[in-house]
Amino acid sequence: xxxxxxxxxxxxxxxxxxxxxxxxxxxxxxxxxxxxxxxxxxxxxxxxxxxxxxxxxxxxxxxxxxxxxxxxxxxxxxxxxxxxxxxxxxxxxxxxxxxxxxxxxxxxxxxxxxxxxxxxxxxxxxxxxxxxxxxxxxxxxxxxxxxxxxxxxx
Amino acid sequence: xxxxxxxxxxxxxxxxxxxxxxxxxxxxxxxxxxxxxxxxxxxxxxxxxxxxxxxxxxxxxxxxxxxxxxxxxxxxxxxxxxxxxxxxxxxxxxxxxxxxxxxxxxxxxxxxxxxxxxxxxxxxxxxxxxxxxxxxxxxx
Numbered sequence: 001x002x003x004x005x006x007x008x009x010x011x012x013x014x015x016x017x018x019x020x021x022x023x024x025x026x027x028x029x030x031x032x033x034x035x036x037x038x039x040x041x042x043x044x045x046x047x048x049x050x051x052x053x054x055x056x057x058x059x060x061x062x063x064x065x066x067x068x069x070x071x072x073x074x075x076x077x078x079x080x081x082x083x084x085x086x087x088x089x090x091x092x093x094x095x096x097x098x099x100x101x102x103x104x105x106x107x108x109x110x111x112x113x114x115x116x117x118x119x120x121x122x123x124x125x126x127x128x129x130x131x132x133x134x135x136x137x138x139x140x141x142x143x144x145x146x147x148x149x150x151x152x153x154x
Numbered sequence: 155x156x157x158x159x160x161x162x163x164x165x166x167x168x169x170x171x172x173x174x175x176x177x178x179x180x181x182x183x184x185x186x187x188x189x190x191x192x193x194x195x196x197x198x199x200x201x202x203x204x205x206x207x208x209x210x211x212x213x214x215x216x217x218x219x220x221x222x223x224x225x226x227x228x229x230x231x232x233x234x235x236x237x238x239x240x241x242x243x244x245x246x247x248x249x250x251x252x253x254x255x256x257x258x259x260x261x262x263x264x265x266x267x268x269x270x271x272x273x274x275x276x277x278x279x280x281x282x283x284x285x286x287x288x289x290x291x292x293x294x
Contacts (some may be wrong), residue, residue: 088177104248144258
């Protein structure tokens with residue numbers, strides 16, 4: 001027990017010493033946070049900086065670490081930033097394929113007229129409310145650029 | 155990024171519903187949301203949320219393409235037309251001749267699902283051909 005108490009007091013003394021001599025964690029934190037891009041969270045414990053959050057690419061991750069390292073009082077940097085995965089590209093069907101598929105999808109909706117141009121499906125005519133969702137679901141699966149719904153809903 | 159804000163309730167619902175391969179991106183003033191739902195009810199729920207944000211889907215600023223995932227082991231599907239019979243056609247397309255019909259609510263055998271839109275099926279009477287996949291609900 002005595003050894004533990006002695007050890008504890010040494011730790012307290014040591015932390016007081018550090019706190020007195022080097023910039024405070026909170027100050028380091030706010031200084032780095034101000035320089036980092038949005039989406040990055042900065043935490044500082046005893047001069048050790050931890051970066052968390054999501055960045056757009058590897059370069060942004062490296063840069064964020066450099067900013068943190070350059071800060072006075074930052075002893076080390078733990079870089080836990082993750083790179084945002086690249087988005088799946090938007091696939092838009094070619095007009096001939098889209099036209100055929102739209103004709104198939106709208107066949108059961110005789111009051112609906114559908115035109116396809118440059119990937120845009122334009123709907124005219126009328127439809128009842130219950131069928132509208134079904135029709136929209138069918139058309140959205142065909143990879144159109146846009147569905148321009150000008151239908152009158154009954 | 156204004157569209158992502160407009161449809162935030164929808165993307166939040168998609169995340170909460172556990173939509174897999176969820177992709178949300180904006181291009182030329184249109185938001186594209188793709189993903190795979192565990193079942194038809196989840197997909198329908200997202201469409202209800204979409205309908206609340208954009209009543210009757212008149213804005214033309216969103217393409218919501220959420221498909222229902224189907225286990226490769228699934229061998230049967232139910233005909234989910236509104237009430238009518240479902241045409242079975244010789245090939246994948248409404249321009250193809252009709253070779254048979256499947257009744258509303260009938261359970262038919264899935265032969266091949268390699269075409270996303272048209273599934274090759276067989277009825278219990280042995281009629282084989284293509285049906286529009288949107289009117290078929292895979293049976294677990």
